[in-house]
Amino acid sequence: MPELPEVETIARGVDARVRGDRIVEAWFSGYREPFKTGAAKQAKGLEDKVFLAVHRTGKHIVCELGVGRSSAAGSGEEPTAQWIVHLGMTGRLLVTRPEAPVEAHTHARLRLKSGREVRFVDPRRFGRLEYRELHRAKAFAGAGLEPLTVGEEEFAALFRGRTLAIKAALLNQSLLTGVGNIYADESLYRAGIRPRRAAGRLTRAELRRLRRSLVEVLEHAIRLGGSSVSDYVDAEGVRGFFQLEHNVYQRAGEACRRCGTAIRRIVVGGRSTHYCPVCQH
DNA sequence: CATTTCACCTGGTGGC
DNA sequence: TGCCACCAGGTGAAAT
Numbered sequence: 186m187p188e189l190p191e192v193e194t195i196a197r198g199v200d201a202r203v204r205g206d207r208i209v210e211a212w213f214s215g216y217r218e219p220f221k222t223g224a225a226k227q228a229k230g231l232e233d234k235v236f237l238a239v240h241r242t243g244k245h246i247v248c249e250l251g252v253g254r255s256s257a258a259g260s261g262e263e264p265t266a267q268w269i270v271h272l273g274m275t276g277r278l279l280v281t282r283p284e285a286p287v288e289a290h291t292h293a294r295l296r297l298k299s300g301r302e303v304r305f306v307d308p309r310r311f312g313r314l315e316y317r318e319l320h321r322a323k324a325f326a327g328a329g330l331e332p333l334t335v336g337e338e339e340f341a342a343l344f345r346g347r348t349l350a351i352k353a354a355l356l357n358q359s360l361l362t363g364v365g366n367i368y369a370d371e372s373l374y375r376a377g378i379r380p381r382r383a384a385g386r387l388t389r390a391e392l393r394r395l396r397r398s399l400v401e402v403l404e405h406a407i408r409l410g411g412s413s414v415s416d417y418v419d420a421e422g423v424r425g426f427f428q429l430e431h432n433v434y435q436r437a438g439e440a441c442r443r444c445g446t447a448i449r450r451i452v453v454g455g456r457s458t459h460y461c462p463v464c465q466h
Numbered sequence: 467c468a469t470t471t472c473a474c475c476t477g478g479t480g481g482c
Numbered sequence: 483t484g485c486c487a488c489c490a491g492g493t494g495a496a497a498t
Contacts, residue, residue, distance in 0.1 A: 187492095188491060188492095244492080273493080274492055275475090275476075275491085309476050310474080311475070311492060348469080353470085366490090366491055367491060368491090411491095455470075456492095
């Protein structure tokens, strides 16, 4: 489901609701070992930990956990563990009242001292949960570079010599982390670049435009709370509004907002791809 | 190695 | 109403 702006929105929402709160009890469905860390081990590790902070890395939500001994919980305490949540296509991380009805496909429930509950719901089960003890493992870091902070030079270097389509390159999480299908299409439209162009053949000017467009599109989407085409709901249960401003994504056959030409849908790297044949070259 | 394809899942939609 | 094909914001393993 969610790409960088949605994950950022969710992480901020969850952070605001759970920071300083203590996990009293953790429950996991046992549908398989869905998680990078086994359910029993994960539950055991999470219980009695305090949420120090929740933030985003790429498309991952990273919860920093500690023992909570500081007088003011969450103020400067060093995390001893991390709970890492990837939402896959349909995952949601909700903070609810405990009496809220438990939805189908709820795979994790963390009961908090405040009485609230954190729930992970994921019908398609593409999501992943991981628990890390920081004295045993390194802190989580995405494989690729963060699109919001990558420099012009580093950005250009990612694509040098590559023959694959620029759209496929944008989706490769080991190059850039956080870009998914919506924002790849939207940023290529904004930059005026066709999705099938070979990544290594883009000119310096095009690479400059692409990086700038990507940052602008992502930041604008974050301001609007992300996109909700079908089932994205943020931590507060409020839907994002960026989908109202999509220029090409899921607009096949509709008029380009700039030139009026019908938006085309093609498949690139196995993913549905949308572009304007006149505005993009 | 780089690149492409496909399996992993459930649910919604639209055609017949 | 039912059945079926196709689609979906992601990834990682297998094939090429």
